[in-house]
Amino acid sequence: DIQMTQSPSTLSASVGDRVTITCRASQNNRNWLAWYQQKPGRAPKLLIYKATTLESGVPSRFSGSGSGTEFILTISSLQPDDFATYYCQQYNSHFWTFGQGTRVEIK
Amino acid sequence: QVLLQESGPGLVKPSQTLSLTCTVSGGSINSSSYYWTWIRQPAGRGLEWIGRIYSNGRTNYNPSLKSRVTISVDTSKSQFSLKLSSVTAADTAVYYCARAVYGDYGDDWGQGALVTVSS
Numbered sequence: 001d002i003q004m005t006q007s008p009s010t011l012s013a014s015v016g017d018r019v020t021i022t023c024r025a026s027q028n029n030r031n032w033l034a035w036y037q038q039k040p041g042r043a044p045k046l047l048i049y050k051a052t053t054l055e056s057g058v059p060s061r062f063s064g065s066g067s068g069t070e071f072i073l074t075i076s077s078l079q080p081d082d083f084a085t086y087y088c089q090q091y092n093s094h095f096w097t098f099g100q101g102t103r104v105e106i107k
Numbered sequence: 108q109v110l111l112q113e114s115g116p117g118l119v120k121p122s123q124t125l126s127l128t129c130t131v132s133g134g135s136i137n138s139s140s141y142y143w144t145w146i147r148q149p150a151g152r153g154l155e156w157i158g159r160i161y162s163n164g165r166t167n168y169n170p171s172l173k174s175r176v177t178i179s180v181d182t183s184k185s186q187f188s189l190k191l192s193s194v195t196a197a198d199t200a201v202y203y204c205a206r207a208v209y210g211d212y213g214d215d216w217g218q219g220a221l222v223t224v225s226s
Binding site: 001032034036042043044045046049055087089091094095096097098099100101 | 153154168169203210213214217219
């Protein structure tokens with residue numbers, strides 16, 4: 001199984017801040033990684049797939065980088081709508097595994 | 108845009124079988140580009156992938172749940188279903204259905220259905 005470890009688990013930031021969230025895979029995951037945003041009481045929303053490809057309609061302040069075992073989600077300038085929990089998800093194997101989530105809260 | 112809607116009992120007794128159906132509208136469940144997927148999330152916790160099915164019935168399951176899970180598809184009704192047997196309180200969660208692009212990641216999700224396991 002490929003295990004995914006996200007850090008930090010919680011992040012306090014202000015509007016306008018640059019924010020980075022890291023996801024590490026337990027083995028080489030090439031670029032088979034997606035990022036989701038989830039708000040309370042809502043389903044996850046796809047932000048990025050194939051590690052770096054922005055889903056249609058997602059603001060360009062979101063970006064993804066990395067390959068292999070280390071992946072990063074960057075929000076270039078945090079907006080009020082971005083306070084949420086973020087999950088990474090690998091799809092290198094025949095089943096998915098998610099990171100534990102990173103909660104982005106208002107500082 | 109495709110819409111997915113979960114339906115089924117919100118309360119299941121321990122040791123019984125949890126059954127949910129996802130109805131797909133606005134898109135074809137027969138599309139060659141997608142798998143149809145179940146994910147769950149216990150309250151206040153992270154996401155857990157349950158399994159997926161292709162329109163021809165091919166399935167993959169989470170190894171940790173494989174002995175208790177069955178996912179099936181009814182293309183005539185544009186629905187796919189989840190059955191989870193021998194449930195316990197640990198199976199209490201919000202259950203989501205989602206469309207998975209080539210089976211890899213979920214680009215459209217249902218709103219989620221809360222299922223509570225309790226006597």
